[in-house]
Amino acid sequence: MDSPAVEPSRFRKLLRGRSPWLAGALVLAAAVAGALCWHWLFAKPKVVYATVAVQRGDIESTVVAAGILQPISYVDVGAQTSGKLKSLKVVKGQHVEADALLGEIDPDLAKTALTSADAALTSMTSLRTLKGATLGLAKAQMERNDRLASEGIVSASDRDIARAGYKVALADAAALTAQMKEAKASVDTARSNLGFTRITAPMAGDIVSISLLEGQTLNANQSAPNILRIADLSTMTAWAQVSEADISRVKVGQEVYFTVLGQRRRWDGKVRQILPTPELINNVVFFDVLFDIPNEDRELKIQMTAQVFIVLAQAKGVLLIPASVAGGTPEGSQVQVRVLDPGGKLQTRLVTIGIKSELSAEVKSGLLENERVVVGGLKAPAAAKSALTTRKGP
DSSP states (O other): OOOOOOOHHHHHHHHTTSOHHHHHHHHHHHHHHHHHHHHHHHSOOEEEEEEEEOEEEEEEEEEEEEEEEEEEEEEEEEOSSOEEEEEEOOOTTOEEOTTOEEEEEOOHHHHHHHHHHHHHHHHHHHHHHHHHHHHHHHHHHHHHHHHHHHHTSSOHHHHHHHHHHHHHHHHHHHHHHHHHHHHHHHHHHHHHHHHHTEEEOSSOEEEEEEOOOTTOEEOTTTSOOEEEEEEEEEEEEEEEEEETTTGGGOOTTOEEEEEETTOOOOEEEEEEEEOSSOEEETTEEEEEEEEEEEOTTOOSOTTOEEEEEEEEEEEEEEEEEEHHHHTTOOTTOEEEEEEEOTTSOEEEEEEEEEEEOSSEEEEEESOOTTOEEEEEEEEOOSOOOTTEEEEEOO
């Protein structure tokens, strides 16, 4: 039901006795209310554009991988002779030089074996003297019977017997010579086994593990038991596992850096090797990428987990825009970008994209520094945040 109109006479009665400023305020309020009604009913909504300024900065494209630190070289030191581990001269974590004494195996068995081999060789030497004399006698008899047989004094049968005796003596001497070589080899083996009771370091490095304890009996007849491991920790090797989707972009000589858990320091290196044999982890194929890092201060430890970044490309002091603006545009391609000029008008630019990272994209051409690139837009009230640029929609 429509409310009755207020007659002019009644309106004047309402204002009668009121101050002039109150009348003016009522008229102004009515005008504002009418303007607001017209705005909400007929005015076009504003569009708020989120923009980002084109800035200069550094960018790099990387392949991210997880890695494990290992010593650049190590050797497992074992026992080459059997016996009881008499003593260990080192402890875990100790640094040793090459040829340093690491431990000793009880040498009694090795000494006994060497004494027996020496005795056998001495007996062979004496027997060889005897055989040598026998061989000389057989040779003299053969030569004498040959001469007498030629003069007809000795029969051909005696001559043949003397010749056969010489050949037998010669064969015995040859067999004894071979036995003496074997006896000498036994002596050398026994002497070497005695030397093997002293376990020395084959390389300089740190004792990183000890597998056996003093007093344990070692049996080296079937396999060489490992006693300890020496590793060169002055240089570490990072084994980074790169997925098959990224391995084609990784090359030997590329720069690489990594960080380890709990530390802010960054270590740098270069790709040394890409192993050809893949490893299957949770049905995903990975390839090992190796690079070396100096570790003079021993800050890096064995089996540390490293977050590795292999640098594919990088640039410094270039124009950058958010990666979301470039979208899935490949590096070196062009993409259309919306730009908001100082007057609030939209422009469309064809921009050439360079290096891309997860957050930014390099601008090769098409934009100038400090120009504002539109990253999004939505209808919103006029009272927008200062970070957003507004203009009326078309």
